[in-house]
Amino acid sequence: MSDEIRRHNEDLASLDKDYATRYGFQDPVNYFHKGARGINHEVVEMISRMKKEPAWMTELRHAALDIFTAKPIPKWGNSELLSEIDFENIYYFMKPIEHQQSNWDNVPEYIKKTFDRLGIPEAERKFLGGVSAQYESEVVYHSMREDLKKQGIIFLDMDSGLREHPDLVKKYFGTVISTADNKFAALNTAVWSGGSLIYVPPGIDVKVPLQAYFRINAENMGQFERTLIIADKGSRVHYIEGCTAPVYSTDSLHTAVVEVIALEDSYIRYTTIQNWSRNIFNLVTKRASVYGNATVEWVDGNLGSRLSMKYPCIQLMGEGARGEILSVAFAGKDQHQDAGAKVIHVAPNTSSRIRSKSVSKDNGRASYRGLVKVHKNAANTKVSVECDALLIGEDARSDTYPTMEVDNDQVKVEHEARVSKVAEEQLFYLTSRGLTEDDARLLIVNGFMEPFTKELPLEYAVELNRLIELEMEGSIG
Amino acid sequence: MPDQKALFEFNDIHVEVDGKQIVSGVSLKILPGEIHAIMGPNGSGKSSLSNALMGHPDYAIMSGEAFLDGRSILSMSADERSRAGLYLAFQYPLAIPGVTVANFMRAALQAHRGKDADMSDFRKLFKAAMKALLIDPSFATRYLNDGFSGGEKKRIEILQMSMLNPKMALLDETDSGLDIDALKIVSEGINRFHNDSNALLLVTHYQRLLNYVKPHHVHVMIHGRIVKTGGPELALKLEELGYDWVEAEYAQGTGA
Structure with a gap:
């Protein structure tokens, strides 16, 4: 790393003082297992072996690594920043503790304290049906309400999911997002660890949200959670995820793959509030397949990170399927949020709505990258796309790259x-x-975000407003 | 030095907009309990004067002085002037999408009371103020001025005035865009607000509002100057004869 980049990174870190106090604290940790830096077939083999995976998964991982290595860095988004990632400097697997816990008391003190500070156990007590807390590569705490278990609802971390429901995972894993979809989906497939598996049986309405919280603690960490949600016919579920990380002067990587399958007449809402520290590259692939008369809604809030590239996608596969993507992105100093949305109308009588809102402040850059594709057979479809960008200051930047086919x-x-x-x-x-002028500006920004905020459960809306306030502090008009 | 008796006083105010002088030396002294009206044709500089006094950054005060309750205000920012007790009811109130009337009002009142001040009485005060101005309760959760009619916006301006309770209120063309019923409601609101310890400066083109809110003093502003001052009868004369005669008088140099 050149001195210039290091200085730049240190500048960034100092910007994050408030973030550092509230979310960016680091735990000194003795990991149960901490692999070496860098990625190769041995690392992949080691991960798979430690997880005692079936052979098909091990093979899939190795094949994915070859695809990752072969694929070039994407030419869009922000290739310049992407090419700064030093893949050999990243830790691909860190296991903080030997066994996952379902009782907070058994979670090591330092991890418990972290999640306490982030308000996780409190949220669980108040309004959640199940909680999963991932720390580095693995879920350290997981619990679900007994009454939900009795209804046959599956909510597990992905590693346990593969162990306990191998047929279900094998049936759906990689069917919405193929290994070769993009370089980062291939990377995730090679080294995935953690994430959630959710299955809701036919006709079941999960009335309380299920939540996963992803925490990166170590420096130069790569977090590669893999999430798979299946809502069987006529069922309903709301899944929420949140993410934070400590502030470091060097980069970490968050590369998730999320596959969502909404079978006939079902409803899935997937809400994300991510609040990464400014040294995180956030490169996530999220896609949903929606069957006849089913609905999927992505509610996606992007704060923090150095570069985010994320375009939640909805494939409307069955007649009458409906999809909605509501996203906000906040690009502060030296940040690039390359966020967007994709809808693909395959079946007739389908409808979709995209609402994208972005705020750019200082020299921050927010891009909307969108794709609307309507196949030959998709007659009587309705598509609505609405992009709103708010600029604060003379150096803020916003771009839109909409594609319609x-x-x-x-x-x-x-x-x-x-x-x-x-x-x-x-x-x-x-x-x-x-x-005051700062308060006035904050009020205008909060108002701008309101169509998004009002879709969130109250606790998250309050939190989001607080995060925006943090981002707005010391803003130069 | 400010007059100790005056609530609001400004002397020899010159205002420029985009480098062009719009207000050319205007002075006024307003005592507690008084209602003044500045009348004038379009482009006379009367709205520029009120915007400049409130601290609009585009209306630069090039020279002159202004005192509220004996305190010099021209070095204060707009928010400081507001918290010091100055209020401007806008001719064209701005829409703030996504911010409800109630949330905005709470934020404004909190700003006046101080960050940590108790706000437990807010709901009650807000409801009562809405009711007094016959504003439908549904407006509390509507976005501020977003899609409001002209009359609705003006009522919201008076609502804010009654909640913030300023010492000195500048009302810029508050009667424009109001039908007769709305004019009555708004005027009643203004009269309810007015008392012996505060004061009003009504800036208006027409005399209409002055039928309902009775001024003690009427000033005529033309070409950036106050050219004539009188009692309420002056407003009636202007209503009848228009501004031409004042202009003519002024042009001949025989103006008051």
Whole structure:
């Protein structure tokens, strides 16, 4: 690493002082297992062996590593930043403790303290049906309400899921996102660890949200969780994930793959509030297949990270399927949020709605990268795309890269894109009522985010507003 | 030195917008309990004067002085002037999408009371203020001025005034865009707010509002200057004869 990059990174770290106090603290840890830096077939073999996986998974991992190695760095998003990632400097597998716990009392003190500070056990007591807490590569704590278990609902970390429900995992794993989908999906497939497996039996309505929390603690850590959600016919489930990491001056990697399958007449909402520290590269592939009359909603909040590339995707496979993607991205100083959405209409009478909102502040950059594809057979489809960007300050940047491929005539497509600045007139109006300029700006930004915030459970809405406040502090207008 | 008796006083105010002088030496002294009206044709500089006094960054005060309760305000930012007790009811209130009227009002009141001040009475005060102005309770959760009619926006301006309870309120064309029923409701709101210890400066093109809110003093502003001052009868004369005669008087150099 050149001195210039190091200095730049140290500058970034110092920006994060508030983040550091609230989320960015580090635990000194003696890991049960800490592999070496770098990636090769031995690392992949070791991970698979430690997890005592079936042969098909081991083979899949090795094949995926070859695909990862062969594929070049993507030419879009931000290739310049991506090429800074030193894959040989990353730890690909760290196992903090030997056995996962289902009782907080048995979780080591330092980890318990971490999740206490992040409010996890409290949230579980208050309103969650199940909680999974991943620390580095593995889930250290997992629990689900007994009444949900009795209904046949499966909510496990992915490693336990593969052990306990090998046929279910084999049936769906990699069917929505193939190994070769992109370089980072291949990397995840090679070294995945942790994540969630959810299966909801036919007709069951999981009335309380299930939550997973992902925490990266070590420096130069790579977290590669793998999540698979299957809602069987007529069932309903809401899954929430949150993420944070300590502040370091060197980079870490978060590369998840999330596959969601909504069978006929089912409903899945997947809510993400990620709040990574500014040294995290966040390169995530998320995709849902939605069958007849089913609905999938991605509610995706992107704060923090150095570079995020994430485009939740919905494939409308069955007639009457519906999809919605509501996302916000906040790009602060030196950050690039390359976020977007993809909808693919395969079946007729399907509908989709994309709402993307981004805020760029200082020299932050937010990009919307979107794809709408309507197949030849997808008659009578409705598509609505709405992009809103808010710029704060002269150096903030916003780009939109929308792509539309429509191969059917009977399609109703609406597309709207707006870029606005925090207007002087609005600021004067609010300051003339006694609000300081910073408070006025924060109020305008919170208002801008409101269509997103109001979709969140109250606790998360409050948290998101707090995070935005943190991002806005010391903002230069 | 400010006049100890005056609640609001400004002297020889010059205002520039985009480098162009719009207000050219305006002075006024307002005592507690008084209602003043500045009347004038379009482009006379009366709205620029009120925006400049409130601290709008685009309306630069090039020279002059202004005192609220004896305190010089021109070095204060807009929010400091607001917290010091100055209020401007906007001619064109701005929309703030995503921010509900209630949340905005709470934030403004909190700013006036201080960050850690108790706000437990807010709901009650807010409800009562809404009711007094016949504002439908559903407006509490609507986004501030977003899609509101002209009359609704003006009512919300008066609502804010009644909640923030300023010492000195500048009302910029508050009657514009109001039908007769709305004008009555808004005027009643203004009259309820007014008392012996605060003061009003009504900035208006038409005399209409002055039928309901009775001024003690009327000033005519033309070409960035106050050219005539009188009692309520002056407003009636302007209503009848328009501004031409004042302009003519002023042009001849015989103005008051």
